[in-house]
Amino acid sequence: MNFSLLFSHVLLKGKSVLLIFLPFTFGLPALRRTLLWRSIMGLSGLLSGHRNSVQGSDFHNYTSWLKQYPSGLESFESIMKELPRKKIVVFLDYDGTLSPIVDDPDRAFMSPEMREAVREVAKGFPTAIISGRSREKVKEFVKLRNLHYAGSHGLDIMSPNSDNEANGVSYQPAKKFLPKIQQIKRVLEEETRKIEGALVEDNTFCVSVHFRHVHERELAELEKKVETVMEKYPDFHVTQGKKVMEIRPTINWNKGHAMEYYLHSLGHNDTDDVVPLYIGDDQTDEDAFKVIQRKGHGIAILVASIPKHTNASYSLKDPSEVLAFLLRLARWRNSTAPSITTPSPNI
Numbered sequence: 001m002n003f004s005l006l007f008s009h010v011l012l013k014g015k016s017v018l019l020i021f022l023p024f025t026f027g028l029p030a031l032r033r034t035l036l037w038r039s040i041m042g043l044s045g046l047l048s049g050h051r052n053s054v055q056g057s058d059f060h061n062y063t064s065w066l067k068q069y070p071s072g073l074e075s076f077e078s079i080m081k082e083l084p085r086k087k088i089v090v091f092l093d094y095d096g097t098l099s100p101i102v103d104d105p106d107r108a109f110m111s112p113e114m115r116e117a118v119r120e121v122a123k124g125f126p127t128a129i130i131s132g133r134s135r136e137k138v139k140e141f142v143k144l145r146n147l148h149y150a151g152s153h154g155l156d157i158m159s160p161n162s163d164n165e166a167n168g169v170s171y172q173p174a175k176k177f178l179p180k181i182q183q184i185k186r187v188l189e190e191e192t193r194k195i196e197g198a199l200v201e202d203n204t205f206c207v208s209v210h211f212r213h214v215h216e217r218e219l220a221e222l223e224k225k226v227e228t229v230m231e232k233y234p235d236f237h238v239t240q241g242k243k244v245m246e247i248r249p250t251i252n253w254n255k256g257h258a259m260e261y262y263l264h265s266l267g268h269n270d271t272d273d274v275v276p277l278y279i280g281d282d283q284t285d286e287d288a289f290k291v292i293q294r295k296g297h298g299i300a301i302l303v304a305s306i307p308k309h310t311n312a313s314y315s316l317k318d319p320s321e322v323l324a325f326l327l328r329l330a331r332w333r334n335s336t337a338p339s340i341t342t343p344s345p346n347i
């Protein structure tokens with residue numbers, strides 16, 4: 001049994017033991033430490049049977065967490081009251097925000113109701129989807145023309161002025177890494193082939209290694225393999241999302257930069273009249289939340305049903321609450337003066 005698993009087994013016996021062992025995990029490499037802690041938290045959630053719903057003692061944690069990150073739905077009126085005559089630009093993450101997290105990444109479909117709600121929102125506000133997926137894939141899921149799309153965690157941006165790939169200019173700050181990314185993808189596919197359940201997803205400017213279906217006893221091996229491959233690519237780094245390792249080139253560009261790029265392209269950057277509203281559920285969305293926090297204006301909403309640290313100010317429990325929020329936003333837009341927003345040029 002390796003080090004990580006030994007810890008997982010010991011830690012599951014009780015939270016006090018967990019505290020005793022906490023300092024030892026700092027000796028582990030960053031990725032391994034993150035994976036370990038997340039698997040421990042996941043396993044303890046599994047054991048207590050509250051992984052996907054808010055019940056029991058988690059309910060109390062969630063309720064007190066909500067005091068710090070109030071529900072975007074409950075706070076809707078007060079949020080909007082703060083924004084008279086402001087131009088709102090809407091940014092939406094895809095997986096876990098517009099579509100529920102499902103077992104098969106290829107089947108993370110958006111409901112027709114959610115599509116309608118996004119369509120309505122985009123009629124009233126410039127709206128962009130910023131996803132970790134490839135831009136083509138997320139467009140294929142969303143199937144709406146009146147939006148802007150950024151894929152690969154913001155590394156592949158569709159110009160707001162054109163949705164015509166042939167004529168339109170996209171911003172792709174990691175373009176020079178493409179050959180290496182393709183190589184990394186091939187090597188990872190080869191290296192992880194024998195680990196049952198491991199799945200390598202090509203997201204154009206980044207690669208995802210999914211481990212949702214990998215048996216717990218093989219997790220450490222998978223992680224080791226990814227680590228070993230990535231040692232040969234020092235200009236790339238690995239972060240962790242929901243049961244997925246996300247590999248990206250190490251450049252100073254993330255979802256926060258993509259949001260700023262859009263604000264700038266739409267002529268809305270650096271003006272207090274414009275308010276970005278960003279909804280996302282994952283670690284990479286935190287980069288956009290941080291920009292909003294730094295700017296001191298904007299609305300950052302985390303989608304989470306389990307308390308976690310975030311740079312967002314508000315929360316929504318799951319995509320069904322995101323749907324309710326978007327419907328409300330569209331209704332609110334229709335009930336206010338038509339001149340307060342600048343519609344997207346693609347509408």
Ligand SMILES: O=P(O)(O)OC[C@H]1O[C@H](O[C@H]2O[C@H](CO)[C@@H](O)[C@H](O)[C@H]2O)[C@H](O)[C@@H](O)[C@@H]1O
Nearest residue numbers: 094095101102103105108131132208242243244
């Ligand atoms: O930025 P996002 O749009 O949230 O993309 C982040 C990752 O989302 C996808 O994986 C996640 O959703 C899958 C479908 O629900 C789920 O099976 C997986 O476990 C989740 O991690 C996508 O497949 C990844 O490539 C993205 O990096």
